[in-house]
Amino acid sequence: MELPRWSAPTAPGPVDAVVTLPGSKSLTNRYLVVAALADRPSRVRGPLRSRDTALMAAALEALGARVEDVDGGGPEPDWLVTPAERLTGGRVDVGLAGTVMRFVPPLAALAAGDVALDGDPRARERPMAPVVDALRALGVDVEDGGRGALPLLVHGRGSVGGGEVTLDAGASSQFVSGLLLAAARYDRGLVVRHVGPPLPSEPHVAMTVETLRDVGVVVDDSEPDVWSVRPGPVAGLDVQVEPDLSSAAPFLAAAAVTGGRVRVQGWPQHTTQAGDALRDLLDEMGAEVSLDRDGLEVRGGDLYGVDADLHEAGELVPVVVALAALASTPTRLRGVAHLRGHETDRLAALATEVTRLGGSVEETDDGLVVRPAPLRGGLVRTYADHRIAQAAAVLGLRVPDLEVEDVGTTAKTLPGFVGLWESMLAGPAARAAPARASRP
Ligand SMILES: O=C(O)C1=C[C@@H](OP(=O)(O)O)[C@@H](O)[C@H](O)C1
Numbered sequence: 328m329e330l331p332r333w334s335a336p337t338a339p340g341p342v343d344a345v346v347t348l349p350g351s352k353s354l355t356n357r358y359l360v361v362a363a364l365a366d367r368p369s370r371v372r373g374p375l376r377s378r379d380t381a382l383m384a385a386a387l388e389a390l391g392a393r394v395e396d397v398d399g400g401g402p403e404p405d406w407l408v409t410p411a412e413r414l415t416g417g418r419v420d421v422g423l424a425g426t427v428m429r430f431v432p433p434l435a436a437l438a439a440g441d442v443a444l445d446g447d448p449r450a451r452e453r454p455m456a457p458v459v460d461a462l463r464a465l466g467v468d469v470e471d472g473g474r475g476a477l478p479l480l481v482h483g484r485g486s487v488g489g490g491e492v493t494l495d496a497g498a499s500s501q502f503v504s505g506l507l508l509a510a511a512r513y514d515r516g517l518v519v520r521h522v523g524p525p526l527p528s529e530p531h532v533a534m535t536v537e538t539l540r541d542v543g544v545v546v547d548d549s550e551p552d553v554w555s556v557r558p559g560p561v562a563g564l565d566v567q568v569e570p571d572l573s574s575a576a577p578f579l580a581a582a583a584v585t586g587g588r589v590r591v592q593g594w595p596q597h598t599t600q601a602g603d604a605l606r607d608l609l610d611e612m613g614a615e616v617s618l619d620r621d622g623l624e625v626r627g628g629d630l631y632g633v634d635a636d637l638h639e640a641g642e643l644v645p646v647v648v649a650l651a652a653l654a655s656t657p658t659r660l661r662g663v664a665h666l667r668g669h670e671t672d673r674l675a676a677l678a679t680e681v682t683r684l685g686g687s688v689e690e691t692d693d694g695l696v697v698r699p700a701p702l703r704g705g706l707v708r709t710y711a712d713h714r715i716a717q718a719a720a721v722l723g724l725r726v727p728d729l730e731v732e733d734v735g736t737t738a739k740t741l742p743g744f745v746g747l748w749e750s751m752l753a754g755p756a757a758r759a760a761p762a763r764a765s766r767p
Pocket residue numbers: 352353354425426498499500501504527528531641642665
């Protein structure tokens with residue numbers, strides 16, 4: 328089947344826009360999980376409403392929790408989460424959401440019944456074995472068809488003894504986060520030890536720990552690569568979700584590649600989101616970056632390549648590659664071998680697609696080398712990867728006649744992407760139309 332194509336707009340000049348982004352995917356899905364395990368209802372204000380968070384909400388409902396829209400006075404309703412008296416069995420569609428496929432099985436182990444999990448074809452290829460092995464080591468009966476991958480059938484028995492488990496989370500920090508999120512409800516709590524290559528996406532584990540502490544769970548993370556969660560009740564929460572800083576990447580990049588100015592409203596002063604690394608990265612690449620109480624502003628100037636280890640912020644790689652392909656000096660990105668297990672093999676996809684546009688992108692064992700080269704238009708395939716589509720949109724600002732296949736795939740984390748992008752580029756006349764991106 329031929330997928331639809333979107334003609335990525337070229338920038339008519341330097342962009343100049345203020346952008347308001349929806350809530351963080353990673354925070355929304357963590358709040359939903361702890362809320363489903365809590366001892367009272369919770370309110371999640373300004374949640375992200377996207378494919379990944381809708382799948383998480385549906386997964387929790389399949390296990391007996393309730394997730395309802397309630398008016399919070401904002402542009403979109405809040406979510407009121409009512410935990411189940413007792414988690415039950417059910418069927419869970421994980422889609423292509425890493426957070427759903429890795430966070431739900433440790434929770435499913437607490438259900439009084441069988442929980443069946445499956446997802447998109449690519450979800451069956453994403454790494455899962457350490458989660459299956461860890462649950463089995465804790466005495467949970469999990470069927471995986473001998474593949475260590477989805478589809479899974481978790482035979483929940485209503486409780487999990489807990490204890491201690493050792494796993495290799497080198498392929499995804501989500502293996503650790505998923506176990507920690509459920510651990511306070513295991514009878515003896517849980518100690519999780521990571522052994523193996525360095526853990527990627529460490530800020531995401533810090534986010535898990537901070538979320539747990541916010542709901543009264545005691546977590547000791549004082550020893551590197553060891554997390555100890557004490558058993559105990561999970562309190563309800565009433566929380567405002569921060570804007571998604573990884574989704575800010577293409578918009579801030581737009582300022583950098585057009586010599587323009589973009590402000591993202593509501594950028595937090597303190598955050599565990601990996602996307603906060605954009606401040607240093609864009610600064611190193613030549614942009615002017617300033618954070619104040621209202622938000623983050625990026626002004627583009629000369630654009631240079633960068634030598635960066637992005638193992639803490641792998642989500643940013645696709646957009647950084649787009650920046651690098653338009654920069655005047657080479658870029659080397661390291662520490663991101665785990666991106667081969669993301670929505671697609673991101674290293675291969677970025678090398679293939681940018682090379683097809685005339686660029687020079689070479690895969691290494693653990694990253695990419697990007698060299699300056701003139702780019703031409705063409706079709707960018709997106710492999711069901713929201714961030715490849717966003718990276719292509721950034722290239723399109725400077726490369727005429729660039730088409731993006733299946734730009735709708737951005738709905739995984741940012742359903743309004745095309746509208747926001749076009750509003751960012753629109754002239755003042757377009758400002759009268761309702762839009763979430765506006766000119767200053
Ligand atoms: O826990 C999370 O919310 C996430 C952790 C990271 O996963 P990996 O450690 O698998 O890269 C990140 O890339 C993903 O987008 C979200």
